Every structure is written in structure tokens, then in C-alpha cells.
Amino acid sequence: MYDRAMCLGIPGQITDVLDEHYAIVDVGGAKRKINTDLAGNGTLKSGEWLLIHVGFALAVIDEAEAKATLALLEEMEDVYTQELQALAESQVHQASDAEDTP
Amino acid sequence: MKYVDEYREQTKAAALSEKIREITPLDSHYKIMEICGGHTHTIYKYGIESYLPDNIHLVHGPGCPVCVIPLGRVDDAIAISLQDVIFTCFGDMIRVPGNKRSLGDAKAQGADVRIVYSPLDALHIAEQNPSRQVVFLAIGFETTAPATAIALKRAKAMRISNFSVFCNHVTIIPPLVAILDSENVEIDAFIGPGHVAAVTGSRIFAQITETYATPVVVSGFEPLDVLQSVYMLVKQFHEGVRKVENQYSRVVSYGGNPVALRVMEETMEVRPYFEWRGLGTISNSGLKINSEYADFDAENRFSIPGTEVKEPRACQCGQVLQGKIKPYECKVFGKACTPEKPIGTCMVSAEGACAAYYNYGRFMEINAKLVKSTK
Numbered sequence A: 001m002y003d004r005a006m007c008l009g010i011p012g013q014i015t016d017v018l019d020e021h022y023a024i025v026d027v028g029g030a031k032r033k034i035n036t037d038l039a040g041n042g043t044l045k046s047g048e049w050l051l052i053h054v055g056f057a058l059a060v061i062d063e064a065e066a067k068a069t070l071a072l073l074e075e076m077e078d079v080y081t082q083e084l085q086a087l088a089e090s091q092v093h094q095a096s097d098a099e100d101t102p
Numbered sequence B: 001m002k003y004v005d006e007y008r009e010q011t012k013a014a015a016l017s018e019k020i021r022e023i024t025p026l027d028s029h030y031k032i033m034e035i036c037g038g039h040t041h042t043i044y045k046y047g048i049e050s051y052l053p054d055n056i057h058l059v060h061g062p063g064c065p066v067c068v069i070p071l072g073r074v075d076d077a078i079a080i081s082l083q084d085v086i087f088t089c090f091g092d093m094i095r096v097p098g099n100k101r102s103l104g105d106a107k108a109q110g111a112d113v114r115i116v117y118s119p120l121d122a123l124h125i126a127e128q129n130p131s132r133q134v135v136f137l138a139i140g141f142e143t144t145a146p147a148t149a150i151a152l153k154r155a156k157a158m159r160i161s162n163f164s165v166f167c168n169h170v171t172i173i174p175p176l177v178a179i180l181d182s183e184n185v186e187i188d189a190f191i192g193p194g195h196v197a198a199v200t201g202s203r204i205f206a207q208i209t210e211t212y213a214t215p216v217v218v219s220g221f222e223p224l225d226v227l228q229s230v231y232m233l234v235k236q237f238h239e240g241v242r243k244v245e246n247q248y249s250r251v252v253s254y255g256g257n258p259v260a261l262r263v264m265e266e267t268m269e270v271r272p273y274f275e276w277r278g279l280g281t282i283s284n285s286g287l288k289i290n291s292e293y294a295d296f297d298a299e300n301r302f303s304i305p306g307t308e309v310k311e312p313r314a315c316q317c318g319q320v321l322q323g324k325i326k327p328y329e330c331k332v333f334g335k336a337c338t339p340e341k342p343i344g345t346c347m348v349s350a351e352g353a354c355a356a357y358y359n360y361g362r363f364m365e366i367n368a369k370l371v372k373s374t375k
């Protein structure tokens, strides 16, 4: 069982844009599928950094911001490992594709 | 590790601390409320208070989503979980005590309660289990509500009819207004929640500065972000202005995230009133699923007791959430109430003020020494 810090986003770097709803991101070395409906307006590119919250990209962020947030999370040890673990167990990456939403 | 240096250098913190001391008017005390539990976490973890003059007091606000869920809604969630469903929720909701028990207790007694990381995980479970009802317990402020909104939209588009949401989303402005309106509370300024503002935009705080002349600085989560936000607020006191400023422009814009705001608008509506733990009933503060998505509303699908439950007498979370007392001033803090056996919600989530203080309070003295040694 784990607790999560709800307000903290976790940064991930896009390795693959799958379609207009999903992208694969590298989060702390692990590859995850996340939903991108809320960020980037369909213009996301590999290499860009996203702020991820409950399986969704909430905002596009720059690399400096991403690295600083990662450093902060790493210092919070438990919170970070729990968040990573939760993301690893997430089934978003298996979710089948839907018709166009939103 | 250039970035770490850039953001966390002790000398920078000491310099900011010095600047804050220079311009803080000495003639009165200032109460600054950080709204978001993420900030509370940073403040205790890095001992931010030790960088501030004695007449600046940081108090903790109502922005930890887990902390503000009332007992009655936890009981409602448990009641749904016992109706032969797969009940899904975020990990931090499992231990939140209801009147008699928590969702974790219900699980131990046989309810099929599962932890998910994302509302889309819950939707996926529904897809995989078409013969079972799958309910997602939605909690959180404007940061999380858009994620629920998208899960609802996808459920509708994919016709996943065995999926529903027990919606407990809340909005950030009404509890602030309630706190400012309540007696015996004097908040001089707010540190605004960065990731809520990423969705809403910094503009929503204008009503706070306009109606109550209380300054707001939207802040990032780095220790230096929080210190700089305090500096910006103190500067406003010093110059006699009251406005909304955005310290976290790296992520937050004035207008917010238009897609997120749109999907919330399309799937949810404001409840006339909603109960908050410790703050009572606040009008227009909760979100419910709108009529267009009523088929996916667990409140229409299951019987829900909806009873109001009195908070345990020992629990002083309400006062903590309004900044009236510090966590350690609660009589049961660290004794009857610990993260292992919480009485109140503030002790459950890592972002709750009591849990943050319990976990990190002891570091504060060490940090204080660090600051002095860098001077």
C-alpha cells in the first residue's frame, strides 16, 4: 500500500507520440503510456517534457523545470518511489484506444 | 547536478531569507496560509519557517484533497463498495477513517476495493470486467477533476456502461472565501496552489484580492519557490499593494489550461453545497456529474446513505485546516493520532499538515542550524 502526494506532478520525457490521445514517456527510466488530451494541443514531440498527474499530462514543461522537479522528488524518496511504483502498476498503458475524445 | 544547485543552494535561501527580514514590517504579525498540501510538505521537509522572521507565521490551508473529505462521504464510499462492485480509489483514500471504519477495513471484510493510479485504470478494469459494476472514487481539486472528466468522456464514447464515478471533486476558491469569512481567523496572505492554478490559471485568485484585499502569490513546489513566494508577499505588505502574482510562471499561465477547463465544464456542474471536513458545509464548493453524464454517476446507480456524521471529538483537523492551530497543538497529535493509526485525515495523506509535521518536524532544528552556518 502506498500514499501519494496528490499535488505533486511527476516529470516524464516523451519518447513516442502514439496518437492524439497517448504518448509513451520515460519516467525515471521506466517507459509508461500516458494520456495527453490535456496538454500540447496535438503538437507534442518526442523529447519534450510533461508534468504528469494521475496518468495525464497536465502541462508541457521545460527541461530545467523537469530536472528540478525530479531532484525534488528524489529527495522526497518515499513519495517518489511510491509515485513511480503507482505509475508502474497503472493500467493506463494497457487501456484500449477509444473513439475521438474529448 | 546543475539544476539542484540552481534551485536549492543554501546560500540563495539564506540571501532570500535576508531580503525577507529586511523588508518585513516589524510592527505587526503576518499570517500566511499555504493552501496546498504539496507546499505544506515542502515547508516542513526543508524547514522553511526557520528562514523567516519571527513575526511571519505560516499556517496550513484546506488544499489537501484527502484531508477535506467528510466522514459521511467516506461512509457513502464504503456503502457503495459493499454493493457487489469493484470499488476503485487512489491509494491515499484507503486508510481515511469514516465513522466506524475505512475502505481498507471494508476490503479486509471482503469488499472488492482496488487501488488505482489513474481514473483511466478504473475505466480499464471496467472494460476487462463487463459483468461487474466498477466504481471510481473521484477526489481532488481542479488539478484532478479534468482527469476524471476525460475518463467520463471516454466511458461514454466507448459505451462502457458498467463504469461509474462517485464524484467528490471540489473547487479551491469557496473554502478560501469560507475561511476569510469565518470569525477569529485572520489570514494576511495566501501562497497559491501551483498545480490547481495550472488548470484554472492564476486569474481565479483575483476575486480573493478584490473582495478581501488579501494578496495571493501562486507558487512552485521547490523550497526556493516557496521562499521567493513569501518574499513577494512580504514585498506587497511593504509596498502596501494587494494583488495576485504568479511565481510559478514556468507552469502556470494567467488563463489556465483551456482543454482541462472545457472537459470539466462538459461533464460536471457545481453542487449547491458540499460538506468539508472541519469546515462545515460550503455553498458552490463541490462538483457533481452533470445530466449529460448522469448514466455514469454512481450516486444515481447505487443506494447511498448520505448521512452526515459528526467528527470525533478529539479531532482538531478543522482548526488545523483553517490555520487556527498548528498540528502539534492538537491534543492527540503524535499520541493517539499517528500516521500508522490516524484519527483525523490530516494525519493520513503525506500532504496532510499533521503527517508532514510528524514526519519532518524534527528536521527543522537541523535546518535552522544550516541556515545560520551559511551566513
Ligand code: SF4
Pocket (backbone or CB within 6 Å): B314, B315, B316, B317, B318, B320, B327, B330, B331, B332, B333, B334, B337, B338, B342, B343, B344, B345, B346, B347, B348, B354
Ligand atoms: S493530530 Fe490527528 S486529530 Fe489532531 S488535527 Fe491532526 S489529524 Fe486531526
